[in-house]
Structure formats: structure tokens, C-alpha cells
Amino acid sequence: MPSPYIPNTDQDCATMLRDIGAGSIDELFQDIPAPFRDVPFHLPPPLTELELREKLNRRSRQNASLDNYACFLGAGYYRHFVPGVIGHITGRSEFYTAYTPYQAEASQGILQAIYEYQSLVCQLAGMEISNAGMYDGSSAAAEAALMAGRITGRKNVAVLSSVNPRYREVIGTYGRGQDLTIHELPPDFKGMPNESACLVVQQPNFFGYFEEVKRCAEIAHGAGALLVVIFDPISLGLFPPPGSYGADIAVAEGQPLGNPLNFGGPGLGIFTCRQEHLRQMPGRVVGRTTDAEGQTGFVLTMATREQHIRRERATSNICTNEALVALAATVYLAAMGKSGLRRAAELCYHKAHYTAEAISKLKGYSLAFKQPFFKEFVIRCPQSPEKINRILLKEKIIGGLDVSHLVDNGMLLCVTEMNSRQEIDRLVSALRAL
């Protein structure tokens, strides 16, 4: 059976085998001890493009795709507006069929795009330098903790309990390898554990409200620890960037910057820090240089920090990252520009507050926290959030995250510019009708 993906014809194979001097393909596999070779594989029979398109179209239609629902779920992954232009650019095959740009002269496009990404992310976060991106926000946070450990030579890591629990778990996973001890601090913490490498805070925090980050910075720095901030990139259209309140390392999940949800992946770990920590920074970085004729060009640089040069003494093992997602974020930030990003943040802010107010006026519902918030907030419900969500679903509404294990009957709701007033009003009526 000829395959669209294997262009060698039988004739080609025969010629090539002859030129190689092999009697058969099998001869090429002689190094593999016979008992291991050509064992049976129990796999489904091959299907053609036509069949698989149909099968997977049906399969995908079983999922409640959010373009057909009102969605109030956030908690780290957000449905923000994705301008159509982004897909057209990430869909340029010169970008998406390339490998990591090891050969700079053939890769100026992606290299410059990453350089622009690094620049835009620094502008956004108010930080000095950025790498080319990591896997996701949580692993970036974990790498930040590891980096703080390397910089300070300390083994304790303090994390506020208001940090996204999943992020705390990932910090724990990575920390275990380095024998870091993770300390969970309450929101009203007064001081740092002894010999802490860093304090990790999330702004706005998992429950959606703003931390007193300046106080955190003072306490952390006072104890010789670094401040690691996990930020919401969209919030920075309206609220102060981590660089402005003393973050030494600032990380984020970059998915909201022009990327669909994709069931949570691929995402993008934004990773920024102070210039002085460059040599301890994990991940790839692109630098500007010149060519033999003096023209500007871009290259991967500072590779001596990385695993492929420094091996076991590298700053991280990361190799493949999320370049295409970073490209999307680059186009997003350029498309929105300063006014667009501010507008996005404002829309989120006002719509979330409109929603929160309307719900908290309903009998039996109340806001769990009174601190200022951005686009997420926890509502205490009159019954279990899980039950409520099941009822909302019938109205084509995906409700908020059930956080009843953290807040009594708590539901973490998220409202973005994607939620029209009509959707919000539908949610409120549905909750009222419950």
C-alpha cells in the first residue's frame, strides 16, 4: 500500500538497498537480536484521512466546546479573546515546521520573533530580562524556586497558601529532586522560615484577590530571600507589574496571551528575572548580534548555561520549549498594543465586578473575600458548587471551579471580555432560579 508520507517507491527501495549492498531491509536491522525483532504490535488498523477526520470530528463534538457555552471557569487557564490574525501567523509553515533555531542564518524569522517576545514580555512585566519561554506557568514557577535555591544556596522555599494549589504541587515535585523543603505560609504571615531561598506569591492570587505584594517583598528581601511572583499577564494591562514592586523573578502562564485553551496544553511558561541573574536563568535565550557584513541578526546565546553544553551542571534540563505559543503571545501583544491590553484588562475588571455584585445580591450567595480583585472571585453558595454546576450545565453554562475544599461551598468564578452581559445575566438568573 503506498503511503502519502513515505515517498520511497518499491523501485527506490530496491535501488537503495542495492547501493547499500544489503539484500533486504531486514539486513539493516541485524544488530537487533532476533528474538526482539518483528514482534507483533496490537494496534488498530490504519485509517485514511477521510475516515479519521470523520471519526475525530465526531469525537470532538462529544466535548462541550466553549464557543457554544457560556464559560465562567478560570483558575489559571483563561478564555481571553484570540485575535484571528494570530493563527494566520503561527500557521506560516516556515515557523511551525522548523526546529529550534540552531542554525541562525536559516532561522532569522523565528530568532527575531523570540527576541521580540523576550522584549515584549519584559515591557509587560516591568522586568529586565526574559528567557525564550518554558513549558507552562507552573513549571516556570518551579524552575524559579530552583533558581532561587541556586542563587542563594538555600534549601527552604516559602510559598503563600493563596498560590494556585496546582502550582504549589508542581513546585513540590521539582523541589523534591533538589531536596528543597517547601513551607506553606498563611496570607497574614509575619516572617520567613529560616534560610529561605525565596518567597513565592501569586498576584492576583488563586482566589482572585490582590496580595499585599509590597509587604511580601519587604519581608522576603529582609530575610535575604528572593521574591518570586506568579502574575496574570492580562491583569498587567491595568495593574502594576511585578518589576515595580520588587520581584526578582516573575513567571506566568502565557496561554491567555492569544492562545486557545487546548484542554490546558500547550501553554507557555513566561520566565523573567533581573539582569544580574542571567547566568542562573534556565532555558533558552536569543541575543542580537551582527553578521560578517555588519547587518543585524539574531542567535541563540548564553548557551553555556544550558544542558546541551553544560550537561549535569546546566541551569535546567529544558530543551524543547513552547516556541510557537511564544510566537502567538508575541503577535498578541503587538496586536493589542498598549491600549488594547488595557482595554482587555478593563473589560475583565468591570464585567467581573458586575457579575460579583449581581450574584452577591442573590439570596444565599456571598463573596468569600472582601479584598479587591481583578477578574476572579470566590462565591459562597447556598449548596454544593458541584450540584450547582450540574444544573448550570443544562442551561449551557460552564460554572466556576469548585473550591469547597478550601472555602465552604466556595465556587471560584472567572469573568473575562469573552463573557457578554447577556451571558452574565443568564448565569445570574440561573443561580437565582436554583
Next chain:
Amino acid sequence: MPSPYIPNTDQDCATMLRDIGAGSIDELFQDIPAPFRDVPFHLPPPLTELELREKLNRRSRQNASLDNYACFLGAGYYRHFVPGVIGHITGRSEFYTAYTPYQAEASQGILQAIYEYQSLVCQLAGMEISNAGMYDGSSAAAEAALMAGRITGRKNVAVLSSVNPRYREVIGTYGRGQDLTIHELPPDFKGMPNESACLVVQQPNFFGYFEEVKRCAEIAHGAGALLVVIFDPISLGLFPPPGSYGADIAVAEGQPLGNPLNFGGPGLGIFTCRQEHLRQMPGRVVGRTTDAEGQTGFVLTMATREQHIRRERATSNICTNEALVALAATVYLAAMGKSGLRRAAELCYHKAHYTAEAISKLKGYSLAFKQPFFKEFVIRCPQSPEKINRILLKEKIIGGLDVSHLVDNGMLLCVTEMNSRQEIDRLVSALRAL
């Protein structure tokens, strides 16, 4: 309000006006008599991308999109398989954001693609030359009749009554301008009307079955008329091409070659003919040539036939055609190749016959014609096809075309490689259960 599509800033406008020496934009419109200027336009308020995406997503979801239905509707527009690779190529913006390739040196891509299109279409139809494409199959047929009139200097056009009625209508519309008289001939016609420019036949015909085209060719040629054949490009994977039985002009709807239905447009008018008629051929044509250094290159050529040079003595008024659809057809034919196109035709043939046989065994149903057919056939139903279709719809089946005005309770069904056995069996059961 800044617009993403108008890059001039207020500052730019002011500078430009100053450089022009105009006090205001209005001054630039002074040639327009005042009463006509700046009249009110009653249009809906502007919506952003976010809002329009939502609105039109909702609007599009109101339509029964055929990827979610079993569809047995054909009659000139066909749901054949569209390999995904096509969209990726027509989506290359260098192609789709270009104009007609008037400046050859900057347009080698589209020019070569059209040259390949012309070549592929000739190979497919067994004809000598092809133009770069026309609006759709029906207008190509009409232009063929006009061209036959020019070549023969005659004003009568004979059209078999088994030609798609919509095509006959379009030939009529175009013919009226040239004062052609259209004669409808029955399938068993014996001779041509006097002084006929051409005989137009469809193979396979509107009802799906094969005409005796050799006999048609003999009669037409015997009367000094040209034979114009309307063909189904997919059928040519299995059945003889018009060039093999004496077609002087052969036209087709090219949509089935790798294009979605798009509610009937854009389509593609394939237009091929004998070499000797080149100078009477309507539409654009690309030729191969060399550049100043002897390299191969491609240009629009034979333009002296066309309206932009020859004006009222042109072979047609056509200017914009369907280049991007022709590009899709080019990629389709190259992707399928000889074995793929044959397979497509075979699948249609066998599935259609399986369906016809199963239905004609049902009580009350019978095949209306006994001639050999390709992928379409007319079923005589026990009740009105319209009613049957309404019932099928509830089972998520789009039935065949109601041709009860031509055949008693007749329904024209179409089966292609897109109809799985399961779909066909569903149709048959639904008809049985009626």
C-alpha cells in the same frame, strides 16, 4: 476611534493634508456636488472581531452543516473528499492576497500554478488546451455555446434535455445577449436543428446516467456543429474523457476537485477545447516562456483575445475568474494522482450502485432509468420526495434533489466516497421505515 484597518494616525492625516495643501479631508471631495455629499447611511453600528465572531458563529450554527449530516444531494455540486493539504496551500497568503498576475516577475508562483492547472485539466479531460478557469460550470457552458457561435457563425444552439436544467437556463441567459436560439433536444434525438453552432451534452447527464456521446458527436459533427460536453471531473477517474469521443469544447464544474461546497460558490468553470480554437477561447491563459537569462518563466499570454486589450471585440468580458479555486483543483489533482482519482471514482461508482440496489428493493421504490450510471440516479418514490426529505431530515439525513417536476415522484440521489456504508444503510432503513 482607531481602526485596525486604517493605519493613518490623526497626526499622519494632518501632515498629509498639510503636504497636499488641503485644509481638510472635505476639501478633497469638493468635486462632488454638495447635495450628494455626506448623506446619511442607515447601517448597523460597528462591531468588533470578538462580537462578529460570536454573532456569525451563532448564525453559522443555524445551518445544517453537512459534516454533521448524512448527505445524498448532488445535482452539480458534490461533496467529495477535500484533502486537508489543499487548504494549507491555498492559505499561503502570497497566493490568496495577490491580484491577477499582471506583473509576471513578481507572480511566478501563481502563474506556474495556473500553467500546471491548465496542464492537469487537459490531461484529465483528454483535451488539447485549457484556459485559466471561469466562474462556474454553467457559465463555462454558456461561454462554450457563445464560442461555438463565433467559430461557426451560426445562431442556433442545440441542448439535450438531459442537461442540468440550471445549466440550460444559464446558457439561455447568455445566449439572449447574442440572440442565439436555444433548441432543446430529446434524448433520442435523430438530427440537429438547421445551422446549429453546437450540440451541448452532459456526461453523465443530469439524471446521472451515461449518454451515448459517440452518437451525439457523429450527429453534431455531421451537421457541421461543434460538440460541447459538460463533464463530471471525478467521473473521469473511471470513464472515458471528452477528448476521446470527439468533444470540441469540454467544460465542467471544478468544485468537486478539492473544494468545499460553500453553498454553491465560489466554484470553478473548467474550460477546455481544441488547440485550433485557441484564438476564440474566452478567458485568461498562461504560457511558458523564458526570461532575459534564458530561465523558464510564465506569463499571461494571448491577451489580444481579452477584453482589456480587444475591448468590444474580445472573446468574452471575463476578467476576475476563480484563480484560488483553480489552485485548489491543481493541488487536488496532484495529491490524488492517477491512482487516487481512479479510487475516488470507483468508490463513488460502487457505493452508488450499492445504494441504488438497496433502495430499489424496497417496496414502492424503483430506479427511474435503466441506463448505466456513475454516482447519481433517480429513484421513483412512493410519495412526494419533498415529504420524504422532511422525514429524513429528522434522522439527520439530507436526501436527494426533488425532481418530481421531471420524473414522477422522482428523487435524484447522489452517493460519493464521503458516504460511509453506515450512512447508506441508515438512509435505506429510514426509507424502509417510512
Next chain:
Amino acid sequence: MKKNKHYLLPDISRPGKVGCQLPELDVPAAELPPREKLRQELTLPEVSEAELVRHFTSLSRRNYGVDTGFYPLGSCTMKYNPKWHEDIARFPGFQDIHPYQPADTVPGALQLMFELQELLAEITGLDATSLTPMAGAQGELAGLLMVRAYHRSRGEDRRRKILVPDSAHGTNPATAAMCGFEVKTIPSNGDGNLDLKSLVSLMNEESAALTLTMPTTLGLFDPRIAEISAIVHERGGLLIGDGANLNSLLGKVKFGDLGFDCVQLNLHKTFSTPHGGGGPGSGPVCVKAGLADFLPSLLVAKDKKRYQFTSPPITIGRLGAACGNFGVMVKAYTYIHSLGAEGLKEVSENAVLNANYIKEKLKPYYHLPYDRTCMHEVVFSGKKQKARGVATLDIAKRLLDYGFHPPTVYFPQVVEEAIMIEPTETESKETLDAFIEAMIEIAREAEQNPELLHHAPHNTPVRRLDEANAARKPNLRWKMK
């Protein structure tokens, strides 16, 4: 990056390769007709998907589009078209529907068409629209077939002449001829306006209509439009517009108010649907009420919230087997909704501003035959340069070296060595300035180094192509065995 190698599909075809695979037959095979009734030989290229993609990707990289750079092709309105419109046109509910589906399975599509008919009627100030024509020239055809039917319906079948300005686009006279009319050319006067005396003398009881592009193909608005309209109408004729230049009037002026009875629009130009390397287009016709019954079928009608296709009572007939280029309509509809009335006005204002800016900046270097305010485009003449042996074609080819697509050249034919520049509103002042700079530089080169221009372009994938030879010995296809 690649060395300039040249392949055609047969060059990369090898027996046994395949670019797409279809499923196995899942029903019992039927009997095939006897062998002699089957195709004996089918020869098509055989390539893998990877080779196919590389082939066409490489071709695309040898092509210039609006996304590559400035494309000031006069009369063609080569705007940048919003990318997301493409996405919307590809929604399955728009793309995967059949034109003959029952109306109640496609209410969304029909509503969109109905509303677009109304929107275009409002924008043109006319009463009814048919969306059927598949490009501008077919819209013209619809218009002139209606003119013929109209006069015939009034017993005035003798009106068999169409008056066409000498500056008109080739489709205008060609369409008239296709509709069985005789073409009478009306010259332009010294200002580039229609010569009224000629109009008066030619507009008689044998004349069916004047077809007028407005603004004209010289990029000018004829200020005596009301007089022109009066002359035509008083003498029993119709005033037919070629709306291809609507981009300068959008949201500012209505064709209906100017006296036009019928106008075709080029959605693929004005309404921001990319041109596809030569199509598809869409050329709706809008008409005054008196012509509405003649409109080509199909129309979409609304009947108590239900939408359905209808045919006008005395329609000139069908122009195609379906209902026009729906895929293009979706984008135009989106465009109008995205801009609204104010937005459309900004479009025309900026289009006109940009054209006049180029006009003023290049006037010192290139001959400007009509030195007055222009609309969306400006027509220069290369005759100053021609006098020094540099043809307009040389200038055009040299622009390619500067990374710009050339303007339209040698059209309109009434201007010697015409250079017709239409920047559109989607270009920024920075781009215009860079283009202006290149044009000035080329004017300098034409004086100092004409040879350089004669041999341009120098930086393109191929050098100047031999068009004469292509026409002399037509090679219009490859053959494969």
C-alpha cells in the same frame, strides 16, 4: 534561500507515489461496465504529500501578495483584508452547506444573504440587489441584459447602442458587445471629464444607456454628474454605473442619488475580500425599483421571519447554477458590520487622502495629465521618462527591485504611458513615503542610468520575461505520458 531550481509537477512525479489516500471500499463491489466503456489511460502526476507541499510552498515564495508588501495596482483596490474574515468564511456552517439544501436547513446563510442585499442597497442608495454575479464583469453583464430587457419591455428594442467613455475598463465595451449592443465611445475632455457635447450628440433614441465608472478610471469625480444623468434620462436612456471604484465614495455618496439606475459592485475590491491571485470575486448588481423585476435570479426574500430563494417575475435569468459566490459574500458582510457607517466613511476618506498625498509628492517627477484633486487613485503619465527612452514598463519593472508591486500601467489607454496608482486606505504614511521615495529614485535613475531600468527587474526570482515570444509560440501546458 534555495538555489533557483525550476521544477514542474511532472519533474517530481514518480510512479507509485501518492499524495492522498482514500479508504477501501466498504460495500460489495458492483459490476463495472465492460472494459471498452472505461477509461483506458489516466495520466496524472504521482507525488507524496511532502513533495506536494514543498512544491507549492516554494511556488508561493515566488509570489508577491498584499501580505508581502505594498500593491498599488490602480483600479484593483488591493487593500489589506482582515485575516479573521477568512476564519469566519470557513465556519463549517458556512462552508459545508449545499446550495440545494431545503431552505429551513440553511436559515443562517439565507438571512446573511438577505441582509447583505439590503446593506448593499443602502450603501448604493438603490432599491434592490441581486448577489448572483460572480465577479464585476458578470455584474456588468447582468446590468446590460437588464437594460436590454427593460427597453424591450417598453417596446424600444431599437435602443441597441451603449455609450462608453474612452477611459472605460475593457469589461465595459466587452460586456456591451456580449449583450448584443453596439459600442459608441465618448471621449474625455481636457479635464478628464466626460465630453458633454459628444454625449449630447450620441445619446439618442437608438442609445440604450451610458455606462459610467464613477469616479472615472482616471480617478476623477465628474462634477457634472447631475447634468450627465439628466441628459441620459431625458433621452430615454439609462445610466449604468461600474461600481469598481466605490472605495472612494463608501459612506459618503450614494449612486442612487447621483442618478444611476444600476450599478455593479466588486465585493472583492471594495468590500475587502482578498483577490485570490485572480479570483474568486463577487459582483452584485443594485438597481432602482424600475429595474428590480428584471434582476438575475436568485434573490433571497423574507417572508414572516422565514428566508427563501425567489426569482424576480421577469428576471433576465440565471447567471450560474447556484446563488453566487457565497464564500465571498460572508466576508463582505463581515466587513460592513465591522465598520458601520462611520467606518466606511473613514475608508473612503483615507483612500482619497492617500491617493492625493502620492499625487502631490510625485507631481514634480512624473507628468500629471490632470492636475486636480483625485479620488482613490491617481493617474500619471510616464511620457517625461519616455522621452528619454525609458518606457513605463521599465519603471514598473524597476519598482520590483525596490520591493514594491508596480501600479497598473498602460491603463487607462487614454493616457499615454499611463501609471495608475491606487494606494487604498489600509496603507500607512510610512509605506507611502517609502514608495514615493522609490519612485523619485527611479525617476532619477531614468535620467542617469536608463540601462538599469531597461534590464530591470534584477532582484526577482526570474528576470524580465519574454512576453512576445510567449504569444508567438504558445506553450500552454505540459504533457505527461
Next chain:
Amino acid sequence: MKKNKHYLLPDISRPGKVGCQLPELDVPAAELPPREKLRQELTLPEVSEAELVRHFTSLSRRNYGVDTGFYPLGSCTMKYNPKWHEDIARFPGFQDIHPYQPADTVPGALQLMFELQELLAEITGLDATSLTPMAGAQGELAGLLMVRAYHRSRGEDRRRKILVPDSAHGTNPATAAMCGFEVKTIPSNGDGNLDLKSLVSLMNEESAALTLTMPTTLGLFDPRIAEISAIVHERGGLLIGDGANLNSLLGKVKFGDLGFDCVQLNLHKTFSTPHGGGGPGSGPVCVKAGLADFLPSLLVAKDKKRYQFTSPPITIGRLGAACGNFGVMVKAYTYIHSLGAEGLKEVSENAVLNANYIKEKLKPYYHLPYDRTCMHEVVFSGKKQKARGVATLDIAKRLLDYGFHPPTVYFPQVVEEAIMIEPTETESKETLDAFIEAMIEIAREAEQNPELLHHAPHNTPVRRLDEANAARKPNLRWKMK
């Protein structure tokens, strides 16, 4: 076509421009926090959509991808990836779903993940899979964290050394270090196989595991794999595979049969999901039953036709906030279904055939350190050319002039001036022949005209770039005010 002008986003930014517009607020505005709690200044570029598109389109045209041409980057498996996989990954029901939606609103996605877990287990011959790791290196991390947890669970926490062959990819030792292990390097022997004596001497009660890439990064299959496995296991260690080279074993050989306890796969290489210019990837880990309880969370479990996320009882924990790179999984799933068992076997057979063909053809021109049958890739050494003053880097850069992406160079480090060529099965003999011809031509140039190579590339958008200076004075961003 364009003259080589160089712009960065700030160069094309102008105050007041905008590339995307969001709607007006449709609810009453809430009170904002006091001004000092708001952001004072936000500086981002301001560009229109058209300028944005031209900027990035032009960047794309300065980039080389698989769709542009041959990309024989060793160890990276740069296959051509079917285009339609991209379409499927973009179905709204796959793309527009939230990782925390209730399980019964995403049964299709969960089923796909569940089945992919099973498919990968079958392909590797192992018992359980976690799809969570987001790239190969994170899969390695998962593997070695499991190794640590495993030994700890058996009270063998003293096993803190990981044995790593000298030819290993940098991620292997780096990962070991991240997991708190000490790295012990095992040399290769003269045949390119693992030095068994060293293994025996290093594999002791302090050693936790051997991490082995199979076939090795020299492109060779170590025929003594059974012995290696026995040595490691007898001494209480685990055999951990780096599955990045699976492309040569697909459908032929199972890691589980070879004795591996755990292996990470690189879906973005072997399973045909394009590499995105550096990512996203996906690096599932497959393990034998004894390690299954340690797998990173989340897994998808099936319980009477219902699918849901679960966490293994003594999981090493989460590696990310969601469930891995689902978008990549969709493509890998599609790929496996599209090929089936026979198809996968053809993949590895053709990958191996292509590599050996290149090996034989280039052997006379380039030094081949291990002259034996290779698997999916072949490693040459440029030392012949080096002796004449031409570095492997010069050869690589010169290939760019011939329109080819260079192979991996200077890796594996155990080969002097390494040139590591991995053609993959998606390349045709014609392409291989053209590449071989270019390599031979370059070998000739290296003798006759070394200068040409020192200054290569000549035909790229930029000439050879100064990497040393980039590292010396890092300029890692632009600044805008």
C-alpha cells in the same frame, strides 16, 4: 524579492495605531482602585493589523522549515508532518475546552487520552503511560523522579548515582542532576557500543539506574542490550530509556522486551507533530508495572465507559497545572491511527534505509567513525576536512547555500567534528540524492576552495553571525518608552 531591510516592532510602532479592537463595555463600570494602585505606564508597540501581518510574514520568509526543504538535523527527527493533523487539532471540540471542565463535558478528549496511553504502552511494550510531561526532557525528569521514589520506597535511598553513556544527549545528565543524582559517565567502546567493563565496574549498590538512548545517539543499536539489561537489573538498578530515537524501532521492536523499565517518548519527533520552531512538544513516560504507581499525575482512567482523570496512589506528583500538551497528543493519536502497525513498521524501515543510503554514499568523502549498519541516523566526522582547515561548522554553513538545512553538528561530543545526519522516512530518494550531491560537492570545495566555506553562507538573508560577540555582550531585548 524585498531589499533586505531590517525592522523590529518598535521601528514600525506609531502612537495611536491599533492591531485589534475590543468591544465597548456592555455593563455598568465598577469603581476602579485608587490611581496609585493602578499601572502607571504600559509601553507596547502600536501597529495596525496590516503592518503586523507584513512584519511577521516577512519574518517567516526569513525562516527555513521542513516545508521549505530537507532538514536532516540528527537526533531531531524532522519529518514532514501531515497537514490535516493540524486541522484536526483545531476542531473547536478539541481546541476550545478547559482543562478543569467537568469530566462528563469532555468525554471525547478523555477517551482520546486514555486510548493514547494504551497505544503508547503497546508500542513501547510497557504497562502504563502518563501523558503529562510537556517535552522529552520533562519526560526524563518524570522517569528519574520515579527512579528516586522507587529506590526510596524500597529503603535504598543510598542509590544516588545515575550512569550515563558519554554519547548521551545533554538532557540526560542535566535531568539526573535536577533529580539530585550524581552523574557517572560510561564511555563507548571502539564499535560505538557501551563499554561493558565500565558498566560492570560502575553499576553497584550506589547506582540507581542506567539511562540509555536506544538506538544510541551514534545512531547505532547496541547488540548487547540483553546483557546490559541483565547487568543493571541484577545489581538492583533500573534501565531507563531515552526514547527520542524511537523512529528507528517503531513497529519493529519494543522497549519493554529489551528490558527497559521506563522510557520517555518525544511525540513531537517520532509521532509526527511539527516542532513549532522549538516547541510545543510532548514527552509521555511509559513504565513497567512496578513503576506504574509512581507515575506523574494526571492519568486518565476508564470506569465502565466513563473516563476521568486520576492520580496514581504514590505519584511523584504533578509536572504541570493541567494534563500535558493535549494539542500535541491529538496529532500523535491521529498519526498512530493513520498508520496502524504495518504503517509504523514502514516508517522505521524507511527511516533506517534512508540513513544507510546516505551513509554508504558519503562514506568515501567524509570520515565515518563507526563503519557499520546504522539505524535512523548516521554520524560522520569532519576530521578529514578539519585537517585541511575546514571546520564542520563551515560545512554546515555551506549547505545553507545549497538550499539544505545542515545536519546536527558537534554532537554527539564523543565524535570529533561530528556531523549527525537523520533523513527520516518522509524524504524521497531524489531529495537524498540531491543532498548527497551537495555534500560531495562541498567536500570537493573544502579541498579546492576552503575560503568559500570559511565565509559561507553566501545566499542567506544574513551572512555568518557573530555568536561569540552575542554571548560576550548580551543584548536580549529592545526597550521602548
